[in-house]
Amino acid sequence: xxxxxxxxxxxxxxxxxxxxxxxxxxxxxxxxxxxxxxxxxxxxxxxxxxxxxxxxxxxxxxxxxxxxxxxxxx
Amino acid sequence: xxxxxxxxxxxxxxxxxxxxxxxxxxxxxxxxxxxxxxxxxxxxxxxxxxxxxxxxxxxxxxxxxxxxxxxxxxxxxxxxxxxxxxxxxxxxxxxxxxxxxxxxxxxxxxxxxxxxxxxxxxxxxxxxxxxxxxxxxxxxxxxxxxxxxxxxxxxxxxxxxxxxxxxxxxxxxxxxxxxxxxxxxxxxxxxxxxxxxxxxxx
Numbered sequence: 001x002x003x004x005x006x007x008x009x010x011x012x013x014x015x016x017x018x019x020x021x022x023x024x025x026x027x028x029x030x031x032x033x034x035x036x037x038x039x040x041x042x043x044x045x046x047x048x049x050x051x052x053x054x055x056x057x058x059x060x061x062x063x064x065x066x067x068x069x070x071x072x073x074x
Numbered sequence: 075x076x077x078x079x080x081x082x083x084x085x086x087x088x089x090x091x092x093x094x095x096x097x098x099x100x101x102x103x104x105x106x107x108x109x110x111x112x113x114x115x116x117x118x119x120x121x122x123x124x125x126x127x128x129x130x131x132x133x134x135x136x137x138x139x140x141x142x143x144x145x146x147x148x149x150x151x152x153x154x155x156x157x158x159x160x161x162x163x164x165x166x167x168x169x170x171x172x173x174x175x176x177x178x179x180x181x182x183x184x185x186x187x188x189x190x191x192x193x194x195x196x197x198x199x200x201x202x203x204x205x206x207x208x209x210x211x212x213x214x215x216x217x218x219x220x221x222x223x224x225x226x227x228x229x230x231x232x233x234x235x236x237x238x239x240x241x242x243x244x245x246x247x248x249x250x251x252x253x254x255x256x257x258x259x260x261x262x263x264x265x266x267x268x269x270x271x272x273x274x275x276x
Contacts (some may be wrong), residue, residue, distance in 0.1 A: 007225060009217035011157025044229045046165055050183055052232030066161075069218075071230045073243035074143075074194055074210030 002060065004029055004043075006036060006067040015067065018060070026060055033058040033065070041067040081239035086186060086198075090205055093247035097133050104129035133252065140208030140246025141256035143195025144264075146178055146220065158221035165228060173267060177260040180224050181268055184235045188268040190261075191231065193223045196242060197265070199250065203272035206250045206265075209242035 004016040015036060016029035037043060037056070045062045046052045058065065079085060108122035108129070162180065163171050170181045180191040187207075190197040194212040199205075213226035231238045246253065254265055 005161070007158070007161070007218065007222045009154060009215075009219070011154040011159075011219055011222065012161050044233055046229060046232060049167055049170075050232060052229050054233045064164075066225075066229060068226045068229050069213050069215045071211055071213050071226060071238075071241060073241055074212045 002029075002063050002065070004033055004036075004058070004065045004067070006041065007069070012066075020060060029060070030058050036067050041069065043067055078240055081186070081236045083186060086200070086207065086239070089244065090200070090207070090247045093244075097136065097248065100132050101129045104132075133248065136246050137248060137252035138256050140197075140206070140248070141253045141261075143208045143210055143245060144179060144190065144192040144197055144257060144261045145194075147193045152219070155219040155221055158219040158225065162221040162225045162228070165225060173264055174221075174224075177264040178220070178224075179261060179264040180228055181264060181271070182228060182231060183271060184231065186235060186239060188272045189231060190264050190268050191224050191227045192261075193220045195245075196227060196231070196238075197253070197268070198239070199265070199268040199272040201272055203269040204250055205248065206246075206253050207239075207244060208246040208253065209239070210245050211238070211242035 002018050003014055005012045006015050016025075016032040018025035018029040020026065033043065043055050043058070044052050044066050045055055045059055046064070046066065055065070104125045108125040111118045111125070112122045162174060166174060166180060174180050178192070182189045182191060187198045187200045190199070194210065196209045196211055198207040198209065200207065211227060213223050218226070250265065250269055254262055257265060
């Protein structure tokens with residue numbers, strides 16, 4: 001089961017869950033993914049220490065995709 | 075941040091040297107004035123002493139500003155923080171995970187050095203472990219629990235380390251020991267761990 005999670009005030013919220021053999025769930029996840037990006041979130045797939053990739057299309061084979069806000073100098 | 079040159083190994087070296095030169099420029103005149111005053115007019119020794127205190131205080135104030143980047147912003151132990159801490163724990167390896175639990179700071183090895191990430195700032199221990207760069211950098215959402223703020227910085231750092239160091243505002247660059255003295259005990263432990271890893275990379 002793959003998950004799309006958004007970091008927010010609750011800790012994190014699971015926005016979508018899908019498996020590759022469930023096309024409707026994949027489609028729903030893609031729609032949710034695009035909506036979150038339009039709301040200003042960045043999507044990141046962590047690949048272990050020192051490695052992460054920012055993605056603009058939902059990588060449906062990733063087990064976990066995390067939505068984060070932009071950062072700025074304080 | 076198109077107006078700011080992108081961070082690189084060479085640029086960080088240059089920035090460190092400029093920072094040291096700036097500190098020396100601010101400090102040395104007070105020391106020289108103190109010595110000259112004492113030699114020419116010994117009766118002004120108290121004034122010389124004040125000048126020396128001033129010379130000592132300047133780098134201390136800079137280091138204090140740098141250490142503030144790792145200070146926790148607020149104590150949050152509610153349900154949201156527990157959920158966020160679980161996600162942050164999933165993102166880091168076993169060793170750094172234990173360090174996060176003990177100190178509230180995430181340790182991450184990068185190409186530019188070893189990073190310590192807090193809620194509203196990051197500290198980069200340069201290879202060799204002697205110099206640190208302190209950065210003010212944070213996620214622009216005050217409602218997030220502390221661990222989520224750290225996770226934001228961690229993911230941004232992993233995605234683009236040079237970009238991360240470019241966006242962040244440098245608040246101090248100098249000796250690690252100077253910053254260490256200004257940190258609380260848990261942060262000192264994290265800084266020591268980062269220093270040990272940075273020395274191994276040298």
